[in-house]
Amino acid sequence: xxxxxxxxxxxxxxxxxxxxxxxxxxxxxxxxxxxxxxxxxxxxxxxxxxxxxxxxxxxxxxxxxxxxxxxxxxxxxxxxxxxxxxxxxxxxxxxxxxxxxxxxxxxxxxxxxxxxxxxxxxxxxxxxxxxxxxxxxxxxxxxxxxxxxxxxxxxxxxxxxxxxxxxxxxxxxxxxxxxxxxxxxxxxxxxxxxxxxxxxxxxxxxxxxxxxxxxxxxxxxxxxxxxxxxxxxxxxxxxxxx
Numbered sequence: 001x002x003x004x005x006x007x008x009x010x011x012x013x014x015x016x017x018x019x020x021x022x023x024x025x026x027x028x029x030x031x032x033x034x035x036x037x038x039x040x041x042x043x044x045x046x047x048x049x050x051x052x053x054x055x056x057x058x059x060x061x062x063x064x065x066x067x068x069x070x071x072x073x074x075x076x077x078x079x080x081x082x083x084x085x086x087x088x089x090x091x092x093x094x095x096x097x098x099x100x101x102x103x104x105x106x107x108x109x110x111x112x113x114x115x116x117x118x119x120x121x122x123x124x125x126x127x128x129x130x131x132x133x134x135x136x137x138x139x140x141x142x143x144x145x146x147x148x149x150x151x152x153x154x155x156x157x158x159x160x161x162x163x164x165x166x167x168x169x170x171x172x173x174x175x176x177x178x179x180x181x182x183x184x185x186x187x188x189x190x191x192x193x194x195x196x197x198x199x200x201x202x203x204x205x206x207x208x209x210x211x212x213x214x215x216x217x218x219x220x221x222x223x224x225x226x227x228x229x230x231x232x233x234x235x236x237x238x239x240x241x242x
Contacts, residue, residue: 001212004047004054004079005205008036008072009064009092010129010179014043015202016050019209024202026050033130033198036071044075056085058208060092060199062224063129063137063151069223076221088218090208091151093127095199096177097141098207100125103193104143123174124148128159128181128188129198136180136188137226140168143175145207153226156180156187 002025005015015027028043030036048054059076062069073089080087125143128136131153138159139150149166160170179198181191208218 001056001209002052002054003205003208004057004076005059005095005201005203005208006040006044006057006072006076007060007092007095007199007201007204008040008068008075009060009062010068010198012036012039012043012068012072013199013201014040014047015200015205016047016052016054017202017205017209018052019206022206025052027200027202029200033068036068040071040075044079048079054079054083054085056208057087058205058218059087059089059221060095060201060204061089061219061222062092063131063153063226064092064223065132066223066225069225073221073223087221088208089221090204090211090218091139091147091224092199092204093129093137093139093151093178094141094145094147094207095201095204096127096196097125097139097145097147098210099196099200099203100175100177100193101143101145102203102206124168124172125175125177126163126173128156128176128178128184130179130183131226136178136184138163138180140166140173145210151224151226156184159188 012030016025026047030039057076057080059073125141128138131137140148154162177196
């Protein structure tokens with residue numbers, strides 16, 4: 001299957017992958033967390049210039065900032081409508097869990113992005129992204145990239161307590177990944193893989209392929225914000241006219 005992945009939950013990325021061969025056919029990654037609008041159009045044009053035709057679009061649903069998520073999801077829906085192909089959503093941090101899972105798969109195992117976990121048990125995988133406002137978006141995955149807890153939003157100092165309330169023992173966490181650890185290492189500890197920072201669209205696509213191969217349905221492309229927007233609705237003015 002050819003999947004077009006799009007994620008704009010942190011630094012934006014777009015990728016076209018062949019999940020049967022495990023090959024990344026084309027990929028674009030932004031170098032910062034902003035300018036999603038300026039990045040997404042040209043990146044999609046370049047990635048979709050590849051001769052392979054996508055069968056499916058998968059967009060990261062966050063958690064992430066309001067504007068960033070809307071840009072990626074809207075772009076994915078537009079591609080789906082234009083090409084007459086389905087569009088689905090998947091938690092963005094599943095891409096980081098999948099990237100780490102694939103590091104544990106031996107190179108000679110012939111993994112195509114649809115198999116289960118092959119490597120040894122490294123403990124739970126805690127992922128923390130930048131939620132701004134001095135908070136992090138966090139989720140916990142098994143080494144097999146299966147969601148265990150979250151996603152949630154919390155202040156770094158409160159994250160351990162929040163996870164404990166969800167039944168996740170900090171002692172069971174073996175890996176710490178994501179931008180949040182780079183930003184708040186004094187409170188969260190250092191990342192165990194400093195090269196894995198933001199969700200990447202190619203791994204989002206591979207994660208989606210594994211979900212489908214396991215017989216699970218993908219979600220709708222609906223953003224997951226986890227908190228209320230900053231903008232408040234304009235109050236209705238009461239007329240004094242009678």
